[in-house]
Amino acid sequence: MTENGEDALVIERILNGDTDAFEILLKKYQDTVTKIVVAKVPYCHMSEVTQDVFIRAFKSLSSYRGGESLESWLKTIAVRTCCDYWRAKYRNQETPMSSLSESARHWVASACADGAKNVLNGDSERMELREILDWALDHLSPTDRMVVLLLYFDGYSLRETSMALGISIANVKIRAHRSRKKLRHALVSLI
Amino acid sequence: MREKEKLAYLETLLFETYHLRRASEELPEGWREKVMREIRNIRLNESTNQTFLERWFGNPILFRFAGVCLPCALSLMLFFILTGGVSLGLDRLVIGNPAGIATLAVFVP
Numbered sequence: 001m002t003e004n005g006e007d008a009l010v011i012e013r014i015l016n017g018d019t020d021a022f023e024i025l026l027k028k029y030q031d032t033v034t035k036i037v038v039a040k041v042p043y044c045h046m047s048e049v050t051q052d053v054f055i056r057a058f059k060s061l062s063s064y065r066g067g068e069s070l071e072s073w074l075k076t077i078a079v080r081t082c083c084d085y086w087r088a089k090y091r092n093q094e095t096p097m098s099s100l101s102e103s104a105r106h107w108v109a110s111a112c113a114d115g116a117k118n119v120l121n122g123d124s125e126r127m128e129l130r131e132i133l134d135w136a137l138d139h140l141s142p143t144d145r146m147v148v149l150l151l152y153f154d155g156y157s158l159r160e161t162s163m164a165l166g167i168s169i170a171n172v173k174i175r176a177h178r179s180r181k182k183l184r185h186a187l188v189s190l191i
Numbered sequence: 192m193r194e195k196e197k198l199a200y201l202e203t204l205l206f207e208t209y210h211l212r213r214a215s216e217e218l219p220e221g222w223r224e225k226v227m228r229e230i231r232n233i234r235l236n237e238s239t240n241q242t243f244l245e246r247w248f249g250n251p252i253l254f255r256f257a258g259v260c261l262p263c264a265l266s267l268m269l270f271f272i273l274t275g276g277v278s279l280g281l282d283r284l285v286i287g288n289p290a291g292i293a294t295l296a297v298f299v300p
Contacts (some may be wrong), residue, residue: 022230026223034218039209047218051226058230111292112197127295129208153209184198191197 007070011061022058025070032071033078040082040149042134049085053078062137079164086142100135100190104128108190132190140187143167144179151176 013021021052030050037050057077064073107128137145146165151172162169 019231020227023223023227026226030218030223047222050218051222051229054226055229055233058233075275085293108201112200126211129204132201133205133208149209153206187198187201191194191201 004066004069008066009068011064014058015062022054025057026054029071029074033074036075036078036154037082039153040079040146041085045085049081050078052085056081063168068143076164079150080166083142083146083165086145088143101131104131105190108132112191136186137185139182140179144175144182147172147175148179148183152180 006027010021010024014038033053034046034050037053038046041049053074057074060077064070107125137148137166140148143165147161150161150164151158155163156168158172165172167175
């Protein structure tokens with residue numbers, strides 16, 4: 001039986017009231033969803049957002065039509081849940097655009113001065129880089145942030161990005177262009 | 192390094208950092224059990240098979256709200272029809288006062 005066929009059977013069982021069968025899907029797609037979520041939200045919220053993805057998927061299981069694979073359907077839900085996470089964050093003003101710490105600024109200056117340095121060896125250097133990455137991404141709106149991450153960091157195509165975020169390809173292109181400019185501007189201010 | 196090179200270098204580092212983060216983190220132990228507990232608490236049929244109206248009016252608060260509001264809305268409408276129609280002149284009615292037009296519709300026949 002094909003993978004889609006297997007999933008369809010499990011979904012049918014769930015829709016017929018066998019809630020426990022959802023654990024089969026959970027086990028099967030847990031890693032796929034986690035890989036998407038882990039890099040897009042802060043680590044402390046990773047498990048919470050991943051849980052939200054599966055709960056959303058469970059609630060809308062009856063609307064899954066089977067045209068696309070369950071995996072890509074779940075990936076779409078994961079991307080949109082991450083986007084919603086940032087929307088809620090921005091709305092609650094929990095993360096106003098953070099200012100970069102002095103140590104991170106200093107680190108950038110020294111790393112750029114010594115380009116040959118293998119900076120990803122030490123844990124503290126990784127922390128600095130994470131801080132810089134988060135700081136740079138904080139300059140973008142939630143949707144722009146997701147466009148940049150999907151398109152440039154995850155290597156999604158324009159079409160895949162537009163499908164995942166539910167926006168047109170033209171919109172993805174415009175957002176990508178503007179976001180790149182904003183990010184470049186932010187990073188240039190550091191060096 | 193020139194500014195362009197520095198920027199490219201920094202971008203590469205950030206790219207690598209993103210992918211390191213992606214590869215290194217795992218869900219905490221007992222996470223799956225927690226999700227399944229949450230899932231069992233959701234009544235699937237109620238949340239998925241209802242129509243939009245059923246979902247809205249199935250909500251006791253909204254139902255009560257709608258139940259209280261409907262007579263209120265009808266009374267208000269009647270009030271405006273009567274007072275609007277009586278107090279405004281015929282010329283105003285013809286111009287398009289909705290309350291007046293409604294009054295005409297009620298009283299003229």
